[in-house]
Amino acid sequence: MSEASPRLYVGNLPYVAQKADIEMLFAESNVPIKSIDISIDPFNGRNPSYCFVDFHSQDEANQAMQTMQGQRVRGRPIKINLKTERRDGGAARDRLATKTHDRGWRAQDVPSLAVNENAHVYDRWSRDDAASRWTAPLDEGRRLYVGGLPQVPNQDSLNAEMRVLFQGWNIEAVSKIISPPEYKRHLPGSHHFCFVDMPSAREAEDAIAMLNGKKTPYGGSYQVQIGRPSKRPTKVMREQLGYEDPGKKRSRSPKRELQGSWRRQG
Secondary structure (H helix, E strand, O other): OOOOOOEEEEEOOOOOOOHHHHHHHHHHOOOOOOEEEOOOOOOOOOOOOEEEEEOOOHHHHHHHHHHOOOOEEOOEEOEEEOOOOOOOOOOHHHOOOEEEOOOOOOOEEEOOOOOOOOOOOOOOOOOOOHHHHOOHHHHOOOEEEEEEEOEOOOHHHHHHHHHHHOOOOOOOEEOOOEOOOHHHOOOOOOOEEEEEEOOOHHHHHHHHHHHOOOEOOOOOEOEEEEOOOOOOOOHHHHHOOOOOOOOOOOOOOOOOOOOOOOOOOO
16 A cells, blocks of 8 residues: 655635646745645635645655745745645534524524535535636526525535435535625525536526425525626636726736636637
8 A cells, every 4th residue: 555645735825826826836946746635616716725735755845844935826925834634524513503594583503414425516625627617607507596595604514405405406516605795684584595506507497497486494495596697707717817807907917727718618
């Protein structure tokens, strides 16, 4: 059995940093690396502010620890240490309760849905195609808005909830839970929401017909409809891909090729 490769934690990353930025950092420092383990959100392109880097030898890992501490990625100084555990997951005893407002004005705590190691529909740590998904599902009419949700504090529980709701469909990705705008937070009922990517526009339409208005286990009703693009592109699209708002001066920085085109061609 082969020995595990030396691994270092690289933290304090700006949220827009991508795998290519980490590769460039180590290449410019002349420190050879074996691989990079980074999670990229397929909905907004953000990383969780850290990643892991594997090395061929302990000498290379030591070189990185000694020479790269505080070097900058997209203007932000990084922190390197020996921590090798991810922040997601966690023991069942640490699982936070889901909060629902569907049975009165005061929030009620209910147990978050039990999950297993395969809870995530789209495993951000094992996939490297997030950039190709940022806008394609919206362009193709297969990203759904799912509203009327309680506050689910555990991402794996939210994935499990969506698996149950969309039982029979092979959903492709589930976003993080999103808090309602301020004006809705004082209204009765649950107003958190998320986005779910379907395999096709036809299946998205079928899901809307069957699930919109369906009762939730908490006493409210789901709102399921086609997701709409935000008024402004995300920070990743503006900074990482060189995308500019209409009417603004175009950036002179060339667009980055990150795991394929960020918009599929029709």
